[in-house]
Each structure stands twice: as structure tokens, then as C-alpha cells.
Amino acid sequence: MKKSLIAGLACLSLSAAVAAPYAVLAKPIEITDNGQSTLRPLTSDVAVIAHRGASAYGPEHTLAAYKQAITMKADYVEFDLQMTKDGQLIAMHDETLARTTNAKELYPDRAPWRVKDFTLDEIKRLDAGSWFNKAYPNQAKTAYIGEKVPTLEEAINFVKQHGNGKAGLYMETKAPNVYPGMEEKVIEILKKTNVLNDEKLFLESFSEESLRKLHNLAPNVKLIQLYTGKMMAGKDVYQEMKRITDYASGVGPSKELVLPKLMQAAHQNKLLVHPWTVNSRDDMVSLTSLGVDGQFTNYPDQFENLLDKPFISHGVASGDVTSSSAILWTRTNKQATVQFEISTDSTFKHNKIVKTSPSDQANDFTVKVNVNGLKPDTTYYYRAHAVSSNYTVNGTFKTAPEENSLKPLTMVWGGDTGGQGEIPPFKSFETMAALNPDFFLFSGDTIYADNATPAVPNPPSQKVEDFWAKYKENRTDKGLRSLLQKTGTFAIWDDHEVINDFSGPSQPLTPTGLSAFKNYWPISSERSDADKLYQKYSWGNTMDMIILNNRGYRSPNTQADGPDKTMLGDEQLNWLKQQLLESDAKVKLIATSVPISIPTGKAMARDGWANADNINPKDPTGYENEFKKISDFIIEKEIKNVFFVTTDVHFAEVIKYDANQDGKTDYNELISGPIGAVNINPGTLDPTFGPEKLYAEGKFFNFGVFRVDPAKQQATVEIQDENGKVHFSHSFELED
Incomplete structure (x- = not known):
């Protein structure tokens, strides 16, 4: 029913046709289950746990709701337990009868109507169904009127009778501190009903004391420690998961707590993860993609139907958008045919374009389609779904303005x-x-393939599954999925997409890392087919964005700088010069993954253009000889309004350059970051190209905003922190 949720784990062989500049490294990539990722279920089936029964469709904790859960093929029916005045266990969530029965009407003088103050006989007189019809008229049924509160024994026997051995039992000791002896009573009833040794039995509680009592009474019963956010506040999740293994078989965290670190901590300790309460299909998909082992839901039919078919697993994205085309991307959880619908109409009723493409294991079930014939300066809506599933994921993007127009840009x-x-x-x-930006430039280090994370606990990434797992891990971020679905993206790679400070032609992992990068980003064939990755994109006549490939052609970092050392390669360098020379756009934005004057890498192996001879005069490395060709070209050809944009260094800095020392700015460099990596303080700039700091700040997570207003002849840069506070803003007057 819910098999094969872990995508891309079966063994197969993929021949990587790797084009220049990596032809020397082309070889088959062996795809095998490396066993690393903790972001996948411990079990072969992800459990559908009907929360209080199918409580979206019937009155919670009634036999009617339990029957619907069984009909909807839930794997487990959940009972919350309270204890009556005469020591009987009943199925009820609240400690009071007021919300889900007519106790106020039948017993008006017995406020606050606590369960422990009523006998079972008194409770059995109550109507536990009519409230639901009033609260949820769209789901109301006359059959619910007069539904009774079941005892635990009645609930167990009902599920056994109607579940045909397929529906398991999942029960919670609610407020056990209010009910002395509750645990003993639970075990007594489990024995009486002959389910104590059932494989499909879980007991759960927020109370550790209650669970430890149950463990002492019945050591073989699987116990789930429930958590609220408050319970986890201030705790080391790794220590906490390890601590509870002496009594618990799993954890039931509030869905907001389920993050990669919790998944790793739980699964490393062989603890199942069953989050609560998951009622939207987006949340169901998100948590399934994080590798949970089951989910509590009021909608067991929706979760069951989702798991039974292929589905969109990691959102959608658009990229490399031009005035007439875009690349659309998505991923399914297993092999499927994906359909994209694209329209200028958000209802998709008019002017609809339909594209289909298969997803397959060789590409980790990622799919990309090219959409042509679009109108310039137009907002497009799109949605994707696996054709056998009705679960859709929507996105939007805006095409670039027509060729000679001057439109503002953010x-x-x-x-x-x-x-x-x-x-x-x-x-x-x-x-x-x-x-609401017009597009997002992801400036490199979109993953850290060589750093330990739950996706790859034992780095560096070696096999293609490792790299894929890293991309999927970052796609578990709700904010990233939201941004990718809201606007077009231009993704470029840097070192950590493969391994720290790598030089493409000499690094054996390059083909594997590049293959995964192309799988997971909506990159056009112009950029990807020959693995060149560099390309120019225009925003009308407002801006030309020139994307560089700083990794694929570079000489080894350890090579001494000189005429033969290159970062871009001769072909790309000449292409860059041509783009700059031919551009008549107001702004020429050069997207580079490494900085100009900030020394990066290591001594005797500088990774950026700067050789850092101001730090170590004896260090011969760096790529200044090549950058001087670019700098001299900009100055000699009098190319105006050039901005280099990058990240890489883990702090924010804005620099203007007077490379020929004539008192005029020749070009600018805009640096943001990090979004999610170690944040450090700025250091000393290499003086070779005449840098002058306009701003420098470290030790905070940040990103950059770049706006161009042709009408005002201005370009404005902002550095904002992760909460949206502007730390720096500066406007540049654009030259004619």
C-alpha cells in the first residue's frame, strides 16, 4: 500500500555522458544505496494514524469516527484516554465533557464537567455526536445524533471486529497525574481484550512518568514519547533522543518540531517519528519527504491516497527565465509521468499550455521542461502533478521585459x-x-556536499545519492520552497556543490556533483548541455546578467599565478568580454561565485581572484593575472555600470573599485551571505585592484537586494538580515 517511499535507493548503473570541460573524467556513475541519509523512514510503510478516529468526518472518539477511519484504510486508530469517577477508562480527548457532549444541558449544575467527577453510567447518557453536526455542518449526518462515549474496551473490540486485523491500536494516557492507577488499568484491559502482544499496538503520552510505568508493566509494548515545542525548548535534541531510548520506541513531536536535526537524532537512535497533527496535504508531503515513519491526521483518507500514488515531493521551481521562455522543475517521490500546466490565468481556464515529462530513477525522479512562446513582461502561473495523483503544487514567475524596454527591476x-x-x-x-522579487539569484554553495548533515552524516559526498540527498535536505526548508515557487531562479554553483575549493578538470568528483546540480536546478539547455553553465540573461534594456562558471575550467588552486593560469578558461573569458562590449543595458551584472579582493581558500592555494600577497608576500597563488584582463578590458573599453555580485565569504560587504587609480569608480562588487552557514567577520582586502569598502559587516545571516530604476538612473543595493531588517542601503548613480 505504501511501499517504496524512499526514492532512488535501488541499485542501478547510470552512464554519465559528461561533456567538455570534463570529458577526461567521463565514466559510469554507480548508483547504489549508500545507507547514509537519516532523512528516510525506518520502516517500509509510513503509518496513517487516524487522529481521534477520522475526526474530520465524524465526531471524535465515537465508534462512528473509528469506523470511518477503518473504512479509509487507516493503519491505526487513536484513542485518547480519560478515567471516570468509578475507575473506568473512556475514549475522550478533553479532561472535561463540555466540548464534545451535551453535559452542560443534561447536567447544568455540575460545572466544570470534569470526567473524573462523573460515573461511567452518567457519561453513557450523554450525546457525543450532535455537537459535531453544529460545529461542522458540511460533514453533518443525522446518524451522529446520539452517538455515545465508548469505553476503552468497547473501542478496542470495535476496531478488532471491523478492522479485520489490518487496523492497529494507538492509545494515549491523557493527564495520567489526574488519574492514579491509569497505567495499571490500561494494561489490564489490553490483557482482557487479548491485544497486549499485538504487533500493531502503540501506547503514547506526554508524560514520561506514565510511559515509564507502562514500560515496567509491559516491557514489550511499543511506547511513543509525545513532545510539544515547550517540552523541547532549550534541550539538545540529540541528547534527548538518546536519553529516552531506555523506554521509548519512538517520538510523537508536534509537526513544527520535525526538522532534519530531529529526524537524524531520532533515527540514529532507532526511534520512530510520528508527528501530530498533520491535516494539510502540503504538510503531509513535507513531513513524508523528511522521512517520518507515520503521521497523525484527521484526514486519513487524504494521507492514504497520497501515499498510494506518486506525488510531487519537493515543490516546484522555475528558472533561467527569458522574455519568451522558462524552465520548469519538479520532483516526484517515485517513477511517474508529470504534467505541467502554464497560463496567464491563475484559474488555468484560459490560454493554457500543457507539458508532460516522465520522472525516472536515473535522475532521482527530477523533471525539467522547457516552455517557449511566452509573452514578455508577463506573470505566468503554473502547476504540476503526477498524472495518477490529484495533489498539485503551484508556482509563478514573471518573464523578462521585451528587448529594448526599460522597466524597473528588483x-x-x-x-x-x-x-x-x-x-x-x-x-x-x-x-x-x-x-516579491522579479527573480532570485542563488549565487553558489546551494548545498554543502562536503559537510556533515543528516542527509550525509559521513562526508564528503561520494556517490550521486549523497549529492541528491543534500539537495532534498535543503528542499525540506519551507521558506526555500516558497521562494522557488514564487519567482524565477538563476542557480550557479561554487565549490561546495562538489567539495571545498575544487578545480573542476582535476577533481574526480566533478562529474557526479555536476550531474546532481543539473538534476536539482531549473537550468536551460544552453547552460547545461555542454556543461558550460555560463550564460547571459537580459531584463529588457535595464540589465544584462552575465552568469559565470568559476569552477568548471579553472587551473588547480595550487598552481602559481601567471599567463597560463585560468579560472574561466580562454573561451569563457573571451565570451565575457564580448558580452560586456556588446551590452547596451543600463546595468551589467556579473554573477560570479568567488570574490575579487577578499582572499579566500588557503595559503599557497588561493581560491578567489586575490593572491593575498598583502597577507603573505611569498604566496604565488590566486588568479589576479586573469582578473586583470577583465579589469583592464572594462576600463579600456569604458564599460559603465558594471556590478560583480557574489556570496562565498560568509559576511556582507560592498566595495567600489578604482583599479587605474584615476579617482573614478571603475566597477563595484556586492557581496551578501551567508543564508545558512558559519558567519564570520570581514577581514583585510587585497589592494591590487584599488578596492574601497563602502560597507562591511559579519556575524549575521543575510541576503542582498538589488534594484534598478531606469527612470531615476539609479541602482540600489540593500543588505537585509534574515528578519528583513535593512543593515545597509546605498544608491549608485548610473552613468550614460
């Missing part, structure tokens, strides 16, 4: 995501999305 950029122990959630993405 873009956001950032990078450095998932490094040095900083893993989802990332606040910055949601803050970016709230700005």
Missing part, C-alpha cells in the same frame, strides 16, 4: 546554504519571498 541574491552545521530551517528565504 532581484534578491544569496548563497552559502547548509554548511558548518547550519541546516534547515533558513529564515532568509521566507523574508526574500515576502519582497
